[in-house]
Amino acid sequence: MTSKSYNIGEAELEIMKVLWTAGNPVNTQYISKAVAEKGWKRTTISTFLTRLVQKGALSCEKQGKFYYYTPLISQSEYRMSQTKHLIKDLYNGSIKEFAVSLFEEEKLSASDIQELKAIFEEKEG
Amino acid sequence: MTSKSYNIGEAELEIMKVLWTAGNPVNTQYISKAVAEKGWKRTTISTFLTRLVQKGALSCEKQGKFYYYTPLISQSEYRMSQTKHLIKDLYNGSIKEFAVSLFEEEKLSASDIQELKAIFEEKEG
């Protein structure tokens, strides 16, 4: 049930990525380290976490002194929902139209194409 | 040159779509009719137009009494820029990763697959 009734901002998404990559509940320190290169202040990260919890994208649970955060939407769910949104919005909902346009404009390596062909042949089977 | 340094909101995008579909400069009345089903007030549409012009997504030119609007970014340019953005954001910039995930999760009809295979074979040639 991809019932994502919220949006995740670009900065917030960076937090989600950390959580997805971690694969298990992590606390703020962990997240802070993981996004250190962004240069966000501690409270900025806090705000993102709070909002993501409010939105229902994360859950949090206090263990000992810290909160531990867990994604409520998986990366692949999110990917799919965003991809569908894009296809619906921009390509009249037609995956085919989308794919054709994508592959016509992009340069895929020969091996990429091989791989994709293999996938299709499998599907076709 | 996909040098889109602005964002187009979802509602604004609806306006862009009308312009892209029209294929030639159109005025506000035309746009109003085209988006009638959205139930937007006249001034709302005006605001969108003004903002899109400010952003550099549209140009407008007064002809007689009305302004006529023309997209400064083509639909395919916009599609590409958004698609790239999504792939970069969500799939580590890997088109292949993206495509694999897309086609593994989505159901394409047999004829869609045929068509795509044809495209690949062509590319491969």
Added chain:
DNA sequence: ATTTTCCGACTACAGATGTAGAATATATTC
């Protein structure tokens, strides 16, 4: 126990976006 440190809550603020009322300009009609 007092100080220092760290975390999470609350508050704040600016820019973007969706939405539209009010005011003004322009054109059409009588």
Added chain:
DNA sequence: GAATATATTCTACATCTGTAGTCGGAAAAT
């Protein structure tokens, strides 16, 4: 030309998002 219709601009406001300061409480260090 005055009244009416329509278009365009200005102003306004709420929500969302990025960004962060401050405050209060808890934990760690001394």
